[in-house]
Amino acid sequence: MKKAARWIGVVAIVVALMIAFSGVAAASWLMEYTPEKQNPANVDWKSSSGKNFLDNPTWAFGKVATKWNESGLLPAASSKRMNAYSKLLATDVQATTRAEVGMAGHPILNYNIDAGGLNSNEESMATGRISAGMSVYVVGDPILSYEERSSASGSFQFHKVMSYTSKILSP
Amino acid sequence: MRLHKKMKETAGVINAIVIAVALMISSSGVAIASYNVSPTPGIETLTITTEVACDRKVKEIEHLNWECSSNDLPDNPPLASGEKYEYGKIKYKENTFSSGGTTNLYKDFKVDTGKISPNLEVTKSIGYTATREKGTFSHAEGVDMSLKSKGSCVYIAAGSSLSMTDVQATTETKAQMTRAPELHYEIYAGEIEGPGTPAEGILTAGMSASVENGRKRLKFSYKTTVDGTFEFFKVMYFKP
Helix, strand or coil, X not given: CCCHHHCEEEEEEEEEEEEECCCCCCCCXXXXXXXXXXXXXXXXXXXXXXXXXXXXXCEEEECEECCECCCCECCEEXXXXXXXXXXXXXXXXXXXXXXEEECCCCCEEEEEEEECCCCCCCCCCCCCEEEEEEEEEEEECCEEEEEEEEEEEECCEEEEEEEEEEEECCC | CHHHHHHHHCCCCCCEEEEEXXXXXXCCCCCHHHHCECCCCEEEEEEEEEEEEECXXXXXXXXXXXXXXXXXXXXXXCCCCCCCCEEEEEEEEEEEEECCCEEEEEEEEEEECCCCCCCEEEEEEEEEECCCCCCCEEEEEEEEEEEEECCEEEEEEEEEEEECCCEEEEEEEEEECECCCEXXXXXXXXXXXXXXXXXXXXXXXXXXXXXXXXXXXXXXXXXXXXXXXXXXXXXXXXXX
């Protein structure tokens, strides 16, 4: 607590999302990047990436619908490096994810997940399996480690909002 | 507050067990401020909201470990003569497992290492209805807090363990170690559709605390275990 400058030694943020519907096995929630083939004809995919990750990394992606064969999310951040990838395997799903990550200034991570199902309306489609997780690891003063996982199995609604911020108070 | 309201609504139900424990300890001659930990310049905040409505199988795992100190935690140099020393740690664990039946889970998890009160606040509500013969729901939740300074040491832990069928359970956890330390834990477990459709069995909830200050030492432990067909409400609070 003596100096604000040493408040943080290492910051690592990991968010993992895996949605697997219709009997497709889910991988472990913190997974290595394995690029898979996508079928653009069956995917409604919107993705946007902000500036350089090291400069002002903000990115978001969302809306996946029907027979979508890859995505997920795993950004990892340290004081010098950030990596991100995604992986998703799904059929008959109405799912939306939103993510915002920033490491310049105050580190921030916002991540939202929505999935459908269990309703009689037209947008209710989900039948399968969903898994989402978050891990935060801060070394310095304070030391903070946090892990969060969720999993579900079938015919569900799923809504999750994860938010992490870090800032230094002026002396 | 919500649990108190729920308790009023269900008062008078047969087989209800309502237990409230409130404990406050003030070690004589020791200022309350001596137990607390000063907030660090770096403030971390976490807000996690989870809502799951699911036909079968739900799994939820959560851990938290937060440590802060007046000294450099990674380097941990020896104390200089007369140097002030404060150390605090909050640990939180949570497991949820359900299977076969219908699950409605809502959880709100908040951490703010610089907040006045509380630093950790968790609200969890889960309803489970077994749709098959062997309905399963399990829950284990625990929070503990350690506070150390020169000449004093405080340890507080609280938690619960559930294993039920057809249940509506709610828990609230609050832990504070900066400024005025305190720990609050409460749990309600009861029938999911009103009287006549009770929760089934096994619930354990308790709190333990240890306060050492110079030559004085206080130890406290309280645990309630019940077996089946009940409504259960318990509040535990400790302020060193």
